[in-house]
Amino acid sequence: MNSGFRITFPLLSAMILSVGLHSCSTSGAKEGKETSATEAPVPPIDAFSLEKGDISSSVQIPGELIAFQQVDLYAKVSSFIKKMNVDVGSEVAAGQLLCTMEAPEINSQLSGAESRLKSQEAIYLSSKATYDRLLETSKTPGTVSQNDLDVAFARQKSDLAQLDAAKAAHREVGDNRNYLEIRAPFNGVITARNVSAGAYVGPSGKGSEMPIFTLQEQKKLRLVVSVPEAYTSYLSNESEVNFTVRSLGKTPFKGRVVRLAGALDRKLRAQHIEIDVPNNDKTLLPGMVAEVAIPLNGNGKNFVVPATAILNSTKGVFVIKIADKKTKWVPVTTGQSENGKTEVFGELNAGDTLVTTASEEVRDDAPAANVKVK
Incomplete structure (x- = not known):
């Protein structure tokens, strides 16, 4: 072995241990950086302050136009x-x-009634003249008895009654002849x-x-509607309603409630109402079927929320309230809905903060730190 390049075993072990520690520290730093990068900020929860409001809607009920007056002439x-x-x-x-x-027999009856009338007039004038003479003569004492005077007076009264009866009979026949004209x-x-x-x-x-004829008044019509019990409280005298007729397209017409039955029909459980409709141009015809829009005006005393704020779940209907930085599902019942707004009824108070878009993802009794009230 070359003595110029000598590595001892203890030195080699120290080098290997140092490289291993360096790689571990580097990977740990990278994992820490990745963990912090995946933690996204909590999105805000859109909410609103609960207030009372007024919802005005309408319900469509069929009705029938009839003549204001109609008569069959016999x-x-x-x-x-x-x-x-x-x-x-x-x-x-x-x-x-x-x-x-024409009725020839009526003319004959009239001629007979006239003859009887003239005859009875003559009889009455005769009895009246007799009584007047006796009355004048009786002014001389002893000339006419009181009995004869009373009999003459009674006959005059009887003849007068017969004359009145003859006049009535003549008038009756004359009236019947007038019935020959319609x-x-x-x-x-x-x-x-x-x-x-x-x-x-x-x-x-x-x-x-x-x-013979059927006569109808058409310059003014009656719109007859049977209003279900649930909507009777929304109408009163002088209430104005709008309606359309299918055969005339979507042309709107107006009328005013004038007559209410004041009781419900036992079979239909509905109140009969009549609406007067001017029809001077005779655009509308009796017998037409109309779609009447009954206005359902609110009273401004109920809570109104956006339709998105209502949660329909398998557990029931709720709104989500935010209190003490936590969410709370509040059971409610709904009322009228119109233009994306709905009436709600439940344990709510004015000024409560409710979630604008309710969903089951917003759990009950969950933390709500980031709330954005609009």
């Missing part, structure tokens, strides 16, 4: 149609003559005509099963 007496003055679609005014009828009871439109000239007509079930 003949009062049995007769024949003489002349029709209007037809389907005719606009008529109150009192306008719609048709005339006149409009109010302004409106003739929507049905079921007979023609020459047809036999009479009271319903006695010659005519169908009315």
Whole structure:
């Protein structure tokens, strides 16, 4: 062995030990640096302060438009149609003559009633004259007995009663003859005509099963709606509602609540209400089905939160409250929802801090150090 390059065993062992310690310290430093690099900062939790608010929404309920007034016109007496003055679609005014009828027997009855009336008038005038003469004569003592005077007076009263009866009979026949004319009871439109000239007509079930005319008032309509019990408290007299009709697209119409039944239908558990709808241009027609938007206006006394703040889990419905730097799941029930906001009811107080976006990742009773309240 070369004496110029000599390494002893103790020196070699020391060198190996030094290299090993150096490599261990280097790897340990690297692991420490990697561990510190993987520790990310805790992300902030978005939250908000709980306040009371007001949610206004609406519910769609079907309704039916009907004529404000509608009447079926029948003949009062049995007769024949003489002349029709209007037809389907005719606009008529109150009192306008719609048709005339004829009944020959009524003319005969009227002639007989006039004859009886004139006869009874003559009888009454005769008995009255007799009584007046006896009364004048009785002023001379002993000429007329009191009994004869009383009999003459009673006959006069009886004849007067018969005259009144004859007048009433004559008036009745005259009224029946007036029934041979059908006149409009109010302004409106003739929507049905079921007979023609020459047809036999009479009271319903006695010659005519169908009315002569059907008259409707269409410049003002009634919108009839059955409002379920849950929504009856949102409507009152003079409440304004909006509605649409499918056949007219999305054109909005307005009406005002005028009549409420004040009781619930036992079968439907709903209240019958009527809404007056102006219809001067006759755009709307009776019989149309409408979609009525019943306004559900809040009272401003309930807590309102974003819809994202509500947690629907298998355990129930919760909001996440932050108190004492910890999270707490608070059970709630929900109310109305509109435009991303929802009413909540539970053990909450104004000013409570709630998590804006609730999820099951935010555990109950977990630390909440980094909270960002907006």
